Amino acid sequence: MTLPTTMRQLRSLVTADGTLELSLATVDVPEPAGHEVLVRIDAAPINPSDLGLLLAMADVESATASGPADDTPPPPPPRRRGGPPAPPPTAGGPADDPVVRAPIAANVMAGLAPRVGESMPVGNEGAGVVVAAGDDPAAQALLGRTVAIIGGATYGQYRAVPATSCLELPDGTDPRDGASCFVNPLTALGMVETMRMEGHTALVHTAAASNLGQMLVKICLADDVPLVNVVRRPEQADLLRGLGAVHVCDSSSPTFLDDLTAALTATGATLAFDATGGGRLAGQILASMERAINARATEYSRYGSSVHKQVYIYGGLDRSPTEFQRNFGMAWGIGGWLLTPFLMKLGVPGMLRLRQRVVDELTTTFASHYTDEVSLAEALSLDAIRTYAKQATGQKFLIRPNGR
């Protein structure tokens, strides 16, 4: 197989004057070193955890699109699944060379200083076929195999990575099925592992109808872990109950806090993972946990229950400030939770165990659903950007850098 010498790669740049600039760069296809393989990226998801680097919290509603000459019309909207096929892109045309610009608020810019002026590749994970390999036997052994990778720059046509960091997928795996092997599956598994490591026996999860949330429902059913699912709409509750979820609380219901307290009483959950981050939900969960604990208390404890209650915020679907009354005693914590530090704490044997489970249950427990499949150029249409920037539960984009 003859490989091209150059490829397209999605880039995110923050300029000193406070503008986000998204574009497709043409770069050399990397030459794999001895221990590396070259992966042709066939599918890469847009996860919420990609959006910070990709969009830099810019105001995408005010974004403008143009070709590199700044006078070309915007590219067409991306093709939705089931819609008519898009015309083949014309190399060098405006649809193939989108440049999107969006303003960044001054207070956000303060935190972005270290990345100003640096054109950054994007994309945490993806899957594809190994099309070239270094001389090391471990690398050569992967030639022609379908693998999943994590580590950045997957929104491009090729990516060189160490052979040891590839997750080899079974023969015949569709790269679409392997695109989301790491972030969502390991995060969902990491929640259950964290629960065990920190001495809790049941879980609460918010934004629970997400792809990740559905995985967690299946994991907890299989592992016999009581799970309280918090969703924001009745149809999301139905979806989760259809998967077998037992405790589903709809935060749009007027009885939400009572429902939550009842579910916490039934499960004894004292650990929650919150994808929303903002608003009052984290505090409401802690207060409901405390109520559930105190309902069983036989004597008054002046500083509240001595049972430690914890909420980990692992996402930021709600960008508003986090706010809580401290009406849950003194034994509580709220903190950030991130996959990579968790995996480092878990150690290599634990990580390998989790990875193997992902491969074994790739099309069952860890199946992902994508509402939109787009090319690299289509991923930079204003319509697409404004859609995935919303992080609406259920909406999920898959980039196909080498065509569908």
Added chain:
Amino acid sequence: MTLPTTMRQLRSLVTADGTLELSLATVDVPEPAGHEVLVRIDAAPINPSDLGLLLAMADVESATASGPADDTPPPPPPRRRGGPPAPPPTAGGPADDPVVRAPIAANVMAGLAPRVGESMPVGNEGAGVVVAAGDDPAAQALLGRTVAIIGGATYGQYRAVPATSCLELPDGTDPRDGASCFVNPLTALGMVETMRMEGHTALVHTAAASNLGQMLVKICLADDVPLVNVVRRPEQADLLRGLGAVHVCDSSSPTFLDDLTAALTATGATLAFDATGGGRLAGQILASMERAINARATEYSRYGSSVHKQVYIYGGLDRSPTEFQRNFGMAWGIGGWLLTPFLMKLGVPGMLRLRQRVVDELTTTFASHYTDEVSLAEALSLDAIRTYAKQATGQKFLIRPNGR
């Protein structure tokens, strides 16, 4: 010495109809068991940590005072230090038998259910003289000694406690100097111990001009621990600088956040103890820590710094909700901190080490300052209650249950 058979004890009662009722009960003087001593309480401080049990978050501005018959005039205001002496109380008169009632908000009542209808003694700590002892040699050895105690019910004239729980004070110690041996000194020492246990190297403290804050300044100077003091008024900054404090940031200053970031850059502090709890201060500290860390960063980290930043809330001077922007990456935590669980984690040898330090430095590092000395009855005057309920930094009450 002949002991009385009955004594006065301050009681706090929450009634089912949502009323706080404070009164002085007449109860039997306890008979010490074999391993116990009977302490005549000469001095007991009103700490912020006493107020939850004492006042039950009642609306003290709406409180009414009366004698037990509900038709007597309110007692006179307490004597301030330096004021004229109060007339001797008349046994059984209204000044000697105050009953104070204050309404409790419905949402607060929900958390008080386990204590409704139970008349509870109050007072975490105090000091006095051992006036009787059980047969055990360890108890007998304390007869006549001045001791400090912790464990509740110190707002009364006598208290029986296990001999082993007494902190024996040097001959000639004024019980006033020993009244606050535990809560403030061990909390201040506990902050430094927590810093070491959790791998931090410097501290931030808010409401830093308090009695506790002044102890912490002295401890950190002696132990060479960099300390960032956050105060709310310029004169508080002057007070701390007079003690030798190096970093003092006044939150009322327009340059507060820049001052705080500069102090955090200078000290490298990544752990804060916050006495206020409510409002935006905890989040501002985390954000300033992140800014101080990023100022030294050489490359962009998409999820913020990987340095864990922690704020422990150990008080609630600001009752408003806690609110923060999550503008400090993902490596952060906010949580409750309470003395007793910390001491249990520290273990007995560590606790004995801290207690010995308190005794050794009782009138220097751990000297407390009281603005008001009151009898049990005076502690229940409306004027006194409304003053100590405010928890104003610098204002501190000492109860003298057996007279001054």
